[in-house]
Amino acid sequence: MNIDATDMEVRAHAEHHASLRLWLRLLSCTTRIEDTIRQRLREQFGITLPRFDLMAQLEREPQGLSMSELSRRMMVTGGNVTSIVDQLEKEQLVQRQMQASDRRSFTVSLTEAGRTAFAAMAQAHEGWVVELLAPLAANQQEHLQALLGTLKSGTPTHSKETK
Amino acid sequence: MNIDATDMEVRAHAEHHASLRLWLRLLSCTTRIEDTIRQRLREQFGITLPRFDLMAQLEREPQGLSMSELSRRMMVTGGNVTSIVDQLEKEQLVQRQMQASDRRSFTVSLTEAGRTAFAAMAQAHEGWVVELLAPLAANQQEHLQALLGTLKSGTPTHSKETK
DNA sequence: TATTGTTATACTCTATAACTATA
DNA sequence: TATAGTTATAGAGTATAACAATA
Structure with missing residues (x-):
């Protein structure tokens, strides 16, 4: 637009536009997969994603977690x-247990029924993920994992020329 | 687990696990960015993501869209x-206009105020996206865009050995 | 009859804030 | 005083289904 636009500015505009397109694609890919998983969890297991996520947190910590720790990990x-x-x-999938050390707090863990139910759901869930990511070959998936790692960590592997 | 497990099965298990890890990373990266954008849109412009998205749809179609077309595009x-x-x-950012051809339907479009407001929001939004994707260099972003394109299209560039 | 859009209802998730019990 | 957890409230987004007007 500006008559004084330099090449760098032109390039910056093009790169900005590319970043925006990348973000829209990242969002649509993720949303599409997430919606599919959400729908199948509901249809096949009658469970919502947040509940599934909470159970997944507990499955990783057999000794259980406090409410505040769950709150922190799930970021809600x-x-x-x-x-x-x-x-x-209420569905007897998890249980609250008193803690002797601090009577304000308690430990939440999966019940036996919860572990069994979660195992079935997790297996189906993994199958869906494999299916939905199947358009990418194994080496492409590795590459994607690495790129997202860079994005996540905030550590660029290449320095950028633009400030 | 199975005593008859072949190498292929072992490899399949490993790949399944890798796919799951990839999905969790994809989800966490996207969610983190989306939450940041959602929060900034609310704080700085008092708007939610679905409303922003609807305005974005209208901005791309100056002649306006019907309710059913908006419903289809936004997948709600x-x-x-x-x-x-x-x-x-109510905030006078969009307007409904009667259609002579079909009196059941009408056209939704941005008002002048809506266009002005959206322009400011879109500019800020693009800046945030550029900022949040900045850990990836331009060539890495291109690569990511290509990989996600493959994922989206469902067209594997390499055939998979496993059925 | 089919379609466009609205309305009513219900549910989940979410944040905020006031509250209780314990430390 | 501070912390752990609960409760109450409000708001947004979503789906479903019944409905009115028009085609």
Whole structure:
């Protein structure tokens, strides 16, 4: 637009546009997969994604987690964790256990039924993920993993010329 | 687990696990960026992501879109589009216009104020995206775009050995 | 009859804030 | 005082289904 636009500015505009297109594609790919998984979890197991995620957190920590730790890991506020745990407890998939050391707190863990149910769901879930990522060959998946690692860590492997 | 497990099965298990890790990383990267954008849109412009998305759809189609077309493009049901358009119309950012050809339908488009407001939001939005993707150099972003294109299209560039 | 859009309802997730019990 | 967790409230987004007007 500017008559004084330099090559660098032109290039910067083009790169900005490319970043925006990349973000829209990243978002649409992820959303499409997530929606598919969400729908299948609901249809086949009658469970929502946040509940599945909470159970997955507990599955990784057999000794259980406190409400506040769950809140931190799931990045949602405490009140929400309470309601999700309430629902899962009603279905006897998780249990609250008193802690002798601190009577304000307690430990949430999977019940035996919860472990069994989660195992079936996790197996199906993994199958869906494999299926939905199948358009990418194994070496492409590795490459994608590496690129996303760079994006996540915030550590560029190549320095950028533009400030 | 199985005593008869062949090398292929072992490899398949390893690849399945890698796919799952890739999916979790894809999800966390995307969610992190999306949450940041959502939060900034709310704080700086008092708008939600679905409303921003609807305005973005309209910005691309100056002649406007019908409710059903908006519903299709945003992949949400008609009732939801009605409520989002209602809110934006109340803020005078979009307008409903009668269509002579079909009196059941009408055209939704950005108002002048809506175009102005959207321009400011879109510019900020693009800047955030550039910032959040900055850990990746330009050539890495191109690579990521290509890989996601393969994932999206469902057309593997390499055939897979496993059925 | 089919389609366009609205309305009503219900549910989940979310954040905020006030609250209780314990440390 | 501070912390762990709960409760209450409000709001957004979503799907479903019944509905009115028009084609």
